[in-house]
Amino acid sequence: MTDMDPTVLEVETAPEYVEANRWRRLGEMIVLYVLSIGGAVAISGLLVAITGNSWIQMFKALLDGAFLAPGRWGDTLVIAAPMLLVALGMVVGVKAGFFNIGQEGQLLMGALAMAWVGTKLAGPGPLLLVLGLAMAFAAGGGYAGLAAIMRFRRGVPEVISTLLLVFIALQIVGYAVTTDWLLRDLDATGPSRAISSAALGEDTRLPVIRIFGNEFNIGILIGVILALIVAFALTRTVWGFRIRLLGHNPNVAQKIGVSATRTGSLALFLSGGFAGLAGAVMLTGGSSGFRLTTGFSQNIGWQGLLVALLAASRPLVAMPMAVLFAALRTGSGFLAATGVDRKIVDVVQALLLLALLVPPAIQFIRDRKKARARAAREA
Amino acid sequence: MGGVFDAIVNIFGSGTMYESAVRLGAFLAFAALGELVAEKAGTINISVEGSLLAGAFTGTVAYHYTGSTGLALLAGIAGGLVISWIQANMSHRLTADQFVVGLTANVLVAGIAGYFNGILDPVAKRAAFVQIPVLSSIPLIGPALFGQTWPTYLLYPLIPLTWWLLFRTRWGLEVRSVGENPQAADVSGIDVNKRRRQSIYYGGILAGLGGAFLVVGQVGSFDTGAVGGRGFIAIAAVYFGGWTLTGTLLGSLVFGFADAFRLALPVLGYSVNAQFLAAFPYVLTLLVMVAITKQMRQPAALSQPFIRGLR
Numbered sequence: 001m002t003d004m005d006p007t008v009l010e011v012e013t014a015p016e017y018v019e020a021n022r023w024r025r026l027g028e029m030i031v032l033y034v035l036s037i038g039g040a041v042a043i044s045g046l047l048v049a050i051t052g053n054s055w056i057q058m059f060k061a062l063l064d065g066a067f068l069a070p071g072r073w074g075d076t077l078v079i080a081a082p083m084l085l086v087a088l089g090m091v092v093g094v095k096a097g098f099f100n101i102g103q104e105g106q107l108l109m110g111a112l113a114m115a116w117v118g119t120k121l122a123g124p125g126p127l128l129l130v131l132g133l134a135m136a137f138a139a140g141g142g143y144a145g146l147a148a149i150m151r152f153r154r155g156v157p158e159v160i161s162t163l164l165l166v167f168i169a170l171q172i173v174g175y176a177v178t179t180d181w182l183l184r185d186l187d188a189t190g191p192s193r194a195i196s197s198a199a200l201g202e203d204t205r206l207p208v209i210r211i212f213g214n215e216f217n218i219g220i221l222i223g224v225i226l227a228l229i230v231a232f233a234l235t236r237t238v239w240g241f242r243i244r245l246l247g248h249n250p251n252v253a254q255k256i257g258v259s260a261t262r263t264g265s266l267a268l269f270l271s272g273g274f275a276g277l278a279g280a281v282m283l284t285g286g287s288s289g290f291r292l293t294t295g296f297s298q299n300i301g302w303q304g305l306l307v308a309l310l311a312a313s314r315p316l317v318a319m320p321m322a323v324l325f326a327a328l329r330t331g332s333g334f335l336a337a338t339g340v341d342r343k344i345v346d347v348v349q350a351l352l353l354l355a356l357l358v359p360p361a362i363q364f365i366r367d368r369k370k371a372r373a374r375a376a377r378e379a
Numbered sequence: 380m381g382g383v384f385d386a387i388v389n390i391f392g393s394g395t396m397y398e399s400a401v402r403l404g405a406f407l408a409f410a411a412l413g414e415l416v417a418e419k420a421g422t423i424n425i426s427v428e429g430s431l432l433a434g435a436f437t438g439t440v441a442y443h444y445t446g447s448t449g450l451a452l453l454a455g456i457a458g459g460l461v462i463s464w465i466q467a468n469m470s471h472r473l474t475a476d477q478f479v480v481g482l483t484a485n486v487l488v489a490g491i492a493g494y495f496n497g498i499l500d501p502v503a504k505r506a507a508f509v510q511i512p513v514l515s516s517i518p519l520i521g522p523a524l525f526g527q528t529w530p531t532y533l534l535y536p537l538i539p540l541t542w543w544l545l546f547r548t549r550w551g552l553e554v555r556s557v558g559e560n561p562q563a564a565d566v567s568g569i570d571v572n573k574r575r576r577q578s579i580y581y582g583g584i585l586a587g588l589g590g591a592f593l594v595v596g597q598v599g600s601f602d603t604g605a606v607g608g609r610g611f612i613a614i615a616a617v618y619f620g621g622w623t624l625t626g627t628l629l630g631s632l633v634f635g636f637a638d639a640f641r642l643a644l645p646v647l648g649y650s651v652n653a654q655f656l657a658a659f660p661y662v663l664t665l666l667v668m669v670a671i672t673k674q675m676r677q678p679a680a681l682s683q684p685f686i687r688g689l690r
Binding site for chain 2: 047051099101150154155156157159160161163164165166167168170171172174175178302305306309341343344345346347348349350351353354357358360361362364365368
């Protein structure tokens with residue numbers, strides 16, 4: 001590599017070469033994406049077909065359930081909101097080079113904080129709502145912060161610690177909603193009193209928007225605004241630069257004076273905070289009837305994490321991806337009529353994820369092969 | 380607090396505790412042995428969770444249709460191998476991030492197993508208990524180590540085999556070198572990513588076997604939540620052992636004991652908070668990792684991808 005002819009570099013950066021190459025690359029990328037996504041859809045269809053069901057019916061039911069039937073796209077947006085928030089947190093973490101996969105637990109801790117503020121504190125509703133959302137952010141962030149402390153003080157990889165914390169969070173919530181002095185609903189007439197908190201008051205719920213026969217809460221607006229803020233902060237601020245630098249090359253970051261401990265802890269805190277906020281948005285948006293229950297998280301934390309992976313850690317791409325995953329979820333509600341088990345959407349999601357990993361990787365390898373061949377030719 | 384102390388004394392005096400600890404620990408040990416090899420080569424293979432579940436599911440299906448425990452174990456191996464093939468080739472041939480691939484693989488297995496479990500509804504049975512003569516009559520540890528279902532005994536030859544592969548063969552030396560210094564290994568003519576892929580296949584085979592063991596050697600039935608994050612506890616066991624073979628086995632046994640302890644408390648009539656009991660193995664795992672990780676020297680290139688010419 002070191003004794004490479006300088007003219008090779010000149011050829012590669014010559015304007016006409018780059019221009020011609022850009023369009024060809026774009027074309028190749030589109031072909032690769034179409035092939036791999038088509039492959040994923042085909043395999044899903046095949047799985048349905050070999051179990052004796054019609055895959056056309058399935059995709060039609062999914063589309064109906066997610067968007068076309070009356071009132072459905074509002075439901076899709078309601079579910080997309082927490083997924084998007086979780087994904088934004090994941091994006092911040094991944095950009096800094098940290099793989100927090102415990103969003104399910106951080107989301108629960110956020111919902112726990114919101115439930116406590118909403119049902120145990122007295123005060124004007126809207127104030128409690130705002131306070132609760134902030135506390136939820138802090139709770140989720142603090143829970144991820146535990147993983148940050150373990151990582152930076154004791155060298156425990158966050159991939160494992162955040163995940164183990166999920167199983168602990170599940171039990172913490174279980175304990176809270178079955179214990180009288182914590183969150184358990186004290187009203188003996190309440191539904192499933194034994195395992196749930198009291199419902200949030202009318203005025204501590206998120207405002208609801210109604211248009212074209214659909215209704216959804218403002219959670220999705222919060223998500224979109226925060227996505228724009230995250231996108232701006234990551235690409236246009238010093239703070240975002242530090243995070244990306246740390247993620248790209250920790251050695252360089254250290255030499256420039258970006259503290260891995262401080263920047264990394266902040267990134268992990270934010271990543272958990274967004275998940276905590278997602279939990280509060282779910283709770284105040286009406287999930288489980290505005291009550292915290294044992295099965296409250298409903299896998300939204302995992303799915304938000306997958307949304308971030310699907311979006312390849314780009315905050316703006318995360319928006320449509322969150323809607324896509326939410327659509328698969330609401331769409332699966334219509335599958336019962338077609339005889340297809342709704343778990344098929346889990347398979348579709350995973351296959352889509354795998355499919356989207358392939359094209360950039362193939363492109364990367366081809367680029368390197370070409371560069372090597374060119375270098376060999378010139379030498 | 381006195382009650383808890385009494386409970387500990389009583390439980391550790393009872394033979395059933397050791398038996399269930401070994402049974403639960405053996406399941407972890409299958410996965411942890413394979414994970415050890417993968418980590419020695421430089422991959423934190425989080426798809427071990429997926430391999431376990433895949434092995435458990437394919438094993439159950441094979442048992443359902445053939446009624447043979449041996450075929451169930453073989454099918455488990457095949458299931459685990461398929462997942463590790465995806466993990467290995469996506470992360471060490473196509474250069475996708477190993478955690479992203481691992482997580483995706485886990486989701487894929489959960490989806491496929493859930494979907495087909497609902498359709499096929501396979502049923503399995505636990506294999507027969509086999510008492511090994513003489514050895515099984517040693518008090519306390521005898522029945523625990525030598526009075527288990529026969530698939531448990533598959534673990535015992537795997538221990539020296541893994542040791543021999545890692546520390547007494549050229550392949551093992553190369554595997555360890557690509558986990559320590561892939562650049563140097565590359566320069567001396569070792570195909571770094573090939574060795575890493577092979578180490579992941581080995582992990583997949585063992586995890587698949589472990590998954591099938593869970594069904595036909597331990598529980599006797601399949602459930603989509605059967606593995607429930609214990610693949611990650613197996614990874615923790617490797618950390619616990621400081622990337623040594625004996626340490627990894629010890630870690631599996633310790634976490635097996637934690638699980639057995641949790642199950643034994645209510646049986647012996649001690650009332651302990653249900654949520655605390657359920658969280659106990661995970662809390663213990665975290666505490667152990669906090670206490671121990673820093674003292675251990677991990678493979679220097681652990682979780683770092685190798686792409687020739689890039690650092």
